[in-house]
Amino acid sequence: MRFLVCLKQVPDSTVKVKVGAGGKAVATEGITWSMSPYDEYAVELALERKDADPTTVVSVVTVGSARGRDALRQALAMGCDDATLVNAPEDLPALDVAKALAAVAKEMKPDIVLCGKQASDDDQGLVGPAVAEFLGWPHVGMLTKAVSSGDAWELWREVEGGHEVWKAKPPVVGLVHKSDKEPRYPSLPGIMKAKKKEIPEKDLASLGVTASSPKIEVVAMELPPQRGGGKIFKLDGDAKAVAEQVANLLHTESKVL
């Protein structure tokens, strides 16, 4: 059994995101980068299968700048077997990233390709389904659990109120959602081994991919209003009026109702 997990290195979720000088991208000076959280869950899901069956091979791949190496090393430290970096410009359109990943998958012939359900920088969630499309494989979204049963796999897709369990014969693509099993903390020997491990590189040309797909372009970025200037209501008898006011604000102002 072989897994290929597609990763992306993004600004860490603890980073206080700021808009950069041009106003079209976030400031990246001195920030901490890490593997996108859903990708970490994807790695964990694959490694759990490897725990159950040690003959399982888990490969990881990323498409982008050399910074992605750190995400790959993190995955190796967690226990993945090998890693590949596909060198590409950072503004490569998402569909071309997916084509590159699909090309890598065609070479590696994994049984299951996993992606985080979305990367936590652009939050698009396009690459995973696109990889499946370019491979011509079925995919399952919101994946929280994968159980092998005979020559097929039970893939658990989280939906409101429970899980749909899909039975798939590999190859298949899974788009991984958060689950209760948090990504493992790497052991120190794992970290050290990962540091020394060679990470082969590929380029887009060798995979037959050129930047050709349509892409979306950020024209402006702004921070949401700062927390702390919240509206405070005092209950002095008329609970109903306050309750209606809050409910209306949730609907009209913050649009969450």
Add this chain to the structure above:
Amino acid sequence: MKTVVVAERTRGALRRVSLEIAAKASSFGDTEVIAVKGDRYSPMAWSSAVAEKAKDADLILVGATPSGRDLGARVAAKLGRAYAADCTDLAAKDGALEAKRPMYAGKIRATVKVPSPAVISIRPGAWTLPAGTAAPQVTEIDPAADDPRITFDRFEATASGGKRVSLAEARAIVSGGRGLKGPENWKIVEELADALGAAIGASRAVTDAGWRPNEEQVGQTGKTVTPDLYVALGISGAIQHLAGMTSSKVIVAVNKDPDADIFKIADYGVVGDLFEFVPAFTEAVKKVKGTN
């Protein structure tokens, strides 16, 4: 601009987000609302059918629900279209589209230029549904043949009997703290959660006291959640709890102590007796949800 809206249904009825999109879509030009027959979303069969039907459209709109986003992305890949997910607004501008969408887990609001033709998913609630809007005309299309490599096997309901979403995926969460005074008072939490379609969370004090099960705990040593709406009832806001929920988009806090730290991060704070407020709030939520 030729526009196709892919509507989504739950238990036969069109979802509210589909109504919202359909009502607004006509402003982009000639619009057709389509829906795939059947009530279980299947990525392969549905995306093929939608792509075939909408291959000439300039704009394909879907709701940014988990299934809608999944479908939209695969259709975009199939047709080689530009794609923007989870948009909060969309306008046509200079022959292209300009969309507003959150990035970086909601820490950034971005405006993006999307070349046409495109596939766009629209966040539920982004466009308000004008009162009295008539239901749209829906073209039913057949799904493509099922892919033999993958089949639906069964449904596994969550412990709460399939009634409630899990904390991890919930878009709204109602959490109770020590201010609720005892497990017997959770009924008002549940009623509010039902009205909001929310999951139920708890502070560590509450799970430690055994009032609520451990898996409901939100916080540093419990679950980290990022819903759109987080309602904190009787929670003072110790850092151990805040660490698990400060990234929520909108926070409503109810506490009798005006100095409680939770108010420092709340978007809407109510100082007072939660036993008075919560039932009234539940009714108010039902009213807002029902009439709008």
Add this chain to the structure above:
Amino acid sequence: MTPPTQGIWSFVLLAVTLIAAAAFGYRVWHLYRLLRLGKDESRLDHPWRRLRDELVVYLGQRKLIKRPYWIRGIGHALIFWGFLVITWGSADLLLRGIVGWQMPFTDTVWYAWMLDFFAVAVLASVAVAVLRRAVLRPARMHRMPEGYVILGLIGFLMLTLVVFESAFVASRRDELGGHFGTPPPLARLFAPLIPTPTGGALFAGAWWAHVLTILAFAVYLPRTKHLHIVTTLFNVGFRKQTPRGQLSLIKDIENQESFGAATIRDFSWKQLLDGYTCTECGRCSDNCPALATGKPLDPQKIVLDIRDQLLREGPKLLGAKLNGTKANGDAATPPSHWVETKPEELWACTTCAACVEACPVTIEHIDKIVDMRRHLTLMEGAAPPESQRAMTNIERAGNPWGEPRDARGDWAQGLEIPTIAEKPDAEYLYFVGCAASYDRRNQRVARALATILKSAGVSFAILGAAETCNGDPARRLGNEYLYQLQAQQNIETMNALRTRKVITSCPHCFNTIANEYPQLGGNYEVTHALPLVRRLIAEKRIVLSEAGAGAPGREATTDVVAYHDPCYLGRHNGIYDEPRAVLDAIPGVVRKEIAPHHRERGFCCGAGGGRMWMEEKIGQRVNHRRIEQLVMADTKATKVASGCPYCLIMLEEGVGAKGIAEQVKPVDVLELVAARLQQNTTQGSAPN
């Protein structure tokens, strides 16, 4: 006294003595070889302190005689001192019996008096000890039969001593005449009861019984926990002389292959010696907050597990060595974790050092527990999942909560507190720590300290976003690697500063920077805020008044304040008096003690040792027990003050859970000081 070993009998005695010596020696040699299975570790630093400890702790029995163990301690000391005096006499008996030589001073009157005094004292202590075991049946004494045998042997030794002394005097009544010269006092008392003719036989019988008992004792001793009589001598002499709060450094960590302790071979010889030394007195367990609240941890069991494992598996390992098979003999020990000590025991420890403080024979419990945690965390990645989240956050954001690194200095906004970059010539660096930087409750403490320092005209600055977690939580969770990365980062930052003086308001920051950073080349003059504030008060650099100056027209109020000792201020660093002195110096504050759980016996809040970052699902929560103790102490306190952000968070949670948040408000001592400053220069820092 002429021994009854004329002619052949001296050879008999010689033979018996040699056999006993061989049995004793063989056992000791065996135990020594087992000890050498452990890792090397040098314990020869600070020779004079070691000598002092031998005098005070070993000979002086200092760690035995303290509350609440006064009586037992004195009883033990009497038996121990008696043992020393009588052993001198025993050596004398053997020497005289075999070759006719004698030990110095044994013929003197004062030695005779001393011998008899201890014979009586030891007999009395033995009687009390037997009664205690038989009647009170202390729960933690596992080896009752062994205890009775030992006590019986000691008692029998004393009785035979008195009998043969008296019988000797009686048998020589004729030679000595009506008075007995200067025989031992007890003999003088009892000799008249013994008829002269039976005296000789009784003397010989009792003498032989006595001497054979001594030899039997020597054979039996190293096969029992009473070996501690000997091992304590070494265990005290080789005790840790580095600060108690300093864990061992894993040197060159990136190039090591295994970390922490998974098998007995991974402990140092000193850790193994601790096992030989444990007397199973149970004082560590008596004082352990984890055990007291129903957790699976029992510090005594941790030590005994190591000893039992060593005695059981050590011989196999030695055998493997002899047979020339792979010397480490890994096959004999469970590969990942050993049978006796379960991970949940290890994770229950708060590293509060109550066990270390209580142990009369200087056993080092925490170091073993952290060594085993290191194995779990670094080798197996098996730390509790919630704590892994804290570690990931420290790694990526520099704080365990995962708050933005950039926001670290935000608490100081608008308070005119310079960063050290803005004020490079500041006299002090205030190392704020994560809790005071990010926790809104503890930010008030940081502001209080800033107000005090400004009022005193102390020149200080903070690091702001350049500060990162000191690494204490990671280190105590067994993640030595993450600790070193954090520490090196801070040390690099701080070594580049002009000032070497550091203030902390967090005892964990204090302990780590003061006691542990020197291991990595960070040497600073570190003070916790409370000793500094005490000095500022003494030097009249700040003036306190009952009403303070922050709130005009505010009425003078009296606060009854119970002081809670933070473990890393008190037991780990001996800072008990300064916080109390500060409280006593505040007008309008009446200090109370949470007796008997205060000072050295203070009870942990439950958050140390990385426990802050773990769930506490088993038993009662430690902080809830602490609040119960506060209530039981009946201090009528309206506030409970500490000097630690973790304690503050835990006490806040505790009073809430126990429903007394209205009656008792947890505060930091600094907040009480800031509220009563006469020249309050900065607003916005007034605590409740």
